[in-house]
Amino acid sequence: MSPTSTAEVRLSDAEFERFREYFYKRTGIQFTPAKRYFVDKRVETCVRSSGHPTFGTWFSALRVGDRPEMLQELTNQLTVNETYFMREDYQFDALLDPVLPRVLAEHTRAGRPQGPVKILSLPCSTGEEPYSIAMRLLEEWPAILQVDVEIHAADIDSDVLARARHGSYGARSLQRVPKPWLAKHFQAVAAGRYQIDATIRDAVTFHRVNVCDTNTMRVFTDFDVIFCRNVLIYFDELSSRRAAENLFGALRPGGYLFLGHAESMSRISPIFTPERLPQGIAYQRPTGARA
Structure with a gap:
């Protein structure tokens, strides 16, 4: 498997639902359908960087494989970090x-x-x-x-x-x-x-x-x-x-x-x-x- 994939990654509605349920169970963070574009683009980044040819093969490895680094990369992609010094001081x-x-x-x-x-x-x-x-x-x-x-x-x-x-x-x-x-x-x-x-x-x-x-x-x-x-x-x-x-x-x-x-x-x-x-x-x- 190559370190990066050039395959096009598109999540079906059913795949999006399975993915957001999985991520919620692992982190407590829930994405509404209104966040679909945000989630799709960042999942696509993770799939491409992993070298997997499709979302399905990547998601299977994420769920059943002993690959904590995959979940960490995904979490890093999907968490928002908006801050500055002396905020709400x-x-x-x-x-x-x-x-x-x-x-x-x-x-x-x-x-x-x-x-x-x-x-x-x-x-x-x-x-x-x-x-x-x-x-x-x-x-x-x-x-x-x-x-x-x-x-x-x-x-x-x-x-x-x-x-x-x-x-x-x-x-x-x-x-x-x-x-x-x-x-x-x-x-x-x-x-x-x-x-x-x-x-x-x-x-x-x-x-x-x-x-x-x-x-x-x-x-x-x-x-x-x-x-x-x-x-x-x-x-x-x-x-x-x-x-x-x-x-x-x-x-x-x-x-x-x-x-x-x-x-x-x-x-x-x-x-x-x-x-x-x-x-x-x-x-x-x-x-x-x-x-």
């Missing part, structure tokens, strides 16, 4: 005050005033969100000098994780970074591209995980704050509820969850307590709640 304002002071007070009551304070960005895409959190803490949170903070970031897409670890960005991603921060925390690496400093890159630990996969989400425990923004809108009711339960399990009792501005946990699950902050609504795992 009013929630970072809320993180600095009042959330982190409350977190520190709880840590002090528990006998661990120096932390670690654990923050998770999921999905992190190409890294702009966790690196934004790191810079906001370094520049605007004086307690960072005394408190140990762990920043973790995760995504289902292995390609964007590799780009996140490298930390190189263009003008569109950087448009909201203050110029003094750009000069302080980035190095020019090419025309119009900057790489974030290694000290900040090393401060973020990256993981590959599917928020709907309970088994892989079990590695995340005792987080004080989770940012899970603009991903639940892509899930149906069942997948959203499973993701909510996994996020609940990843938080310590009293921990905070931030969703995207178009998302509401009240429509998904009653297990979180809405918390009205000056900057908007966050969701809290109730104290005394068990995983």
Whole structure:
């Protein structure tokens, strides 16, 4: 079999239905018929790169073969990664005050005033969100000098994780970074591209995980704050509820969850307590709640 195929790839309506059902079962992401063109073009890319002559032979290998790399390539093709630095940064304002002071007070009551304070960005895409959190803490949170903070970031897409670890960005991603921060925390690496400093890159630990996969989400425990923004809108009711339960399990009792501005946990699950902050609504795992 050649490494690439030049065969024309066309999905019948029945093939599209079988494919989207398979992908939903594996990832929790459901594509409506309105996304047919988007799905067809990206499936075609995967079929051609695999060398299979038809969608049918490729799909059979995907379903029954021991080929996790095929599913990962497909997932990378079908996930949308739209992000930039300081996106919806009013929630970072809320993180600095009042959330982190409350977190520190709880840590002090528990006998661990120096932390670690654990923050998770999921999905992190190409890294702009966790690196934004790191810079906001370094520049605007004086307690960072005394408190140990762990920043973790995760995504289902292995390609964007590799780009996140490298930390190189263009003008569109950087448009909201203050110029003094750009000069302080980035190095020019090419025309119009900057790489974030290694000290900040090393401060973020990256993981590959599917928020709907309970088994892989079990590695995340005792987080004080989770940012899970603009991903639940892509899930149906069942997948959203499973993701909510996994996020609940990843938080310590009293921990905070931030969703995207178009998302509401009240429509998904009653297990979180809405918390009205000056900057908007966050969701809290109730104290005394068990995983």
